[in-house]
Amino acid sequence: MAGGGAGVAHLCGPRLLNPAIRLSPDDLKAALTREARALGFDGIGITGPDAIAAAGKHFLAFLEDGGHGDMDWLAANPARRTDPRGLWPGVRSIIMLGVNYGPDEDPLRILERPNRGAISVYAQGDDYHDVIKKRLKTLARWLAAETGDEVKVFIDTAAVMEKPLAQAAGIGWQGKHTNLVSREFGSWLFLGAIYSATELPRDEPDTDHCGSCRACQDICPTAAFPAPYKLDARRCISYLTIENKGPIPHEFRKSIGNRIYGCDDCLAACPWNKFAQAGREQKLAARDALRAARLADLARLDDAAFRALFAKSPVKRIGRNSFIRNVLIAIGNSGEAALAEEARRLLDDASPLVRGAAVWALSQLIARDEFAALASRAGGEPDVAVQQEWRAARAAS
Structure with a gap:
C-alpha cells in the first residue's frame, strides 16, 4: 500500500x-x-x-x-x-x-519469534x-x-x-x-x-482461479476482508503500520503481534505459491539485518540510525517515529518482561506517538502495581493523546 x-x-x-x-x-x-x-x-x-x-x-x-x-x-x-x-x-x-x-x-516463520520484528517481504x-x-x-x-x-x-x-x-x-x-x-x-x-501511443496486439485476460479457497481470508489476523475480493484497509495491518499516521487503534494492537511493517499473512497463505520460486533480483533480496531484527535493537534507533539502517528501503518512508510506534506494539505483544526497559526508556521520547505506544507496551509487560505507580507520576505529560493512553491503560489493568 x-x-x-x-x-x-x-x-x-x-x-x-x-x-x-x-x-x-x-x-x-x-x-x-x-x-x-x-x-x-x-x-x-x-x-x-x-x-x-x-x-x-x-x-x-x-x-x-x-x-x-x-x-x-x-x-x-x-x-x-x-x-x-x-x-x-x-x-x-x-x-x-x-x-x-x-x-x-516461509515469511510467517518469524511470527513464532515474538522478540523479533516481522517486516513484510x-x-x-x-x-x-x-x-x-x-x-x-x-x-x-x-x-x-x-x-x-x-x-x-x-x-x-x-x-x-x-x-x-x-x-x-x-x-x-x-x-x-x-x-x-x-x-x-x-x-x-x-x-x-x-x-x-502505439497500437499493439493485446493478450487475452486471465481468469479467476481461486475457486472455493478461503485461505487468505481465514488467516487475516484482523478480519480485514468483509467479503472475498473486498478489503477494508482500516483493518489491514499493512495500512495500520504503514499508512496510518496516528496511534494504532486499541482493538487491533494484540492482533498485530510482532508485525512491525506490513503483513504477509494473506499473501503467504495462497496455495498458488507452491508453484513460485524465490525471486532472482539481488537488489530485491532480503537483507540479513532486516530478516529478523531484535526488537530491543530496533527500539534504540534514533532518527539517524533509523535512516542508516533503512537506507534504500521503503521502510524509510514512514519515518522513525511511526516505526518505533510499531516496534513498541510488538514489544507489548512479546510477553518478554526484559523488553519492558526499552518501553520505559521511550516514555521520555520527544515524539508523543512514541510515548503513547510506550505506555501501552509497558501496561502489557509489567505488574499492575508497578504500572499504577508509574501512572501516578505521569501527571506532567503535555500531550492529550498520551494522557488518554495512560488513562486507558490504567482502566484496563
Whole structure:
C-alpha cells in the first residue's frame, strides 16, 4: 500500500533504426517481450485502455464505503484511476510488467519469534519502486525508439489500477485478498506499467482461479476482508503500520503481534505459491539485518540510525517515529518482561506517538502495581493523546 506520489516518467524519442524498416505489430510485440525478459521482467502482457471498466466500478464502491481509510490520495481524481485515458488521453496500449519477489523461506516463520520484528517481504530489500522504475524507463526508451511514439512509465505511486490492468493483460488475476495472483509466481509480483501511443496486439485476460479457497481470508489476523475480493484497509495491518499516521487503534494492537511493517499473512497463505520460486533480483533480496531484527535493537534507533539502517528501503518512508510506534506494539505483544526497559526508556521520547505506544507496551509487560505507580507520576505529560493512553491503560489493568 504505497502512498500516492509522482510515479510517472514521460519518454519519447526518434527511431534509432532505419525508419524504412518497420516491424509488424506481432514482431514488435515479440521483440518487446524479449527486451523485457532481458531486463529481468518475469511477466509481460499487453492490454488496452478500455479493459477495466468493471474494476473501476468496484473501486468507486470501495471509496464510497470508506474502505481506503485515511489514504486520501486514493480518492483524489478517481476518474484518473478508473479509466487510463483520464491519466493520459493519448494512450492506445498498456504494457504491464511483473517482477517476481518470492521469498526464499516461509515469511510467517518469524511470527513464532515474538522478540523479533516481522517486516513484510517486499520491504526487506531495496525499494522496488527505484529498482523497477529504472528497468521500465529502459524498456520504454527502447519502445519509443522503435516506434517514434510517445510513452509514459508508471509504478504504483501513480493513479494506475495496476492489478486489474495486469489481469486484463493476462499476467494473473486479482485474488480474494485483492492482490494479483499468478499461476507461475503465486502472490509475489511487483507490477509496473508502460503506456504507449502505439497500437499493439493485446493478450487475452486471465481468469479467476481461486475457486472455493478461503485461505487468505481465514488467516487475516484482523478480519480485514468483509467479503472475498473486498478489503477494508482500516483493518489491514499493512495500512495500520504503514499508512496510518496516528496511534494504532486499541482493538487491533494484540492482533498485530510482532508485525512491525506490513503483513504477509494473506499473501503467504495462497496455495498458488507452491508453484513460485524465490525471486532472482539481488537488489530485491532480503537483507540479513532486516530478516529478523531484535526488537530491543530496533527500539534504540534514533532518527539517524533509523535512516542508516533503512537506507534504500521503503521502510524509510514512514519515518522513525511511526516505526518505533510499531516496534513498541510488538514489544507489548512479546510477553518478554526484559523488553519492558526499552518501553520505559521511550516514555521520555520527544515524539508523543512514541510515548503513547510506550505506555501501552509497558501496561502489557509489567505488574499492575508497578504500572499504577508509574501512572501516578505521569501527571506532567503535555500531550492529550498520551494522557488518554495512560488513562486507558490504567482502566484496563
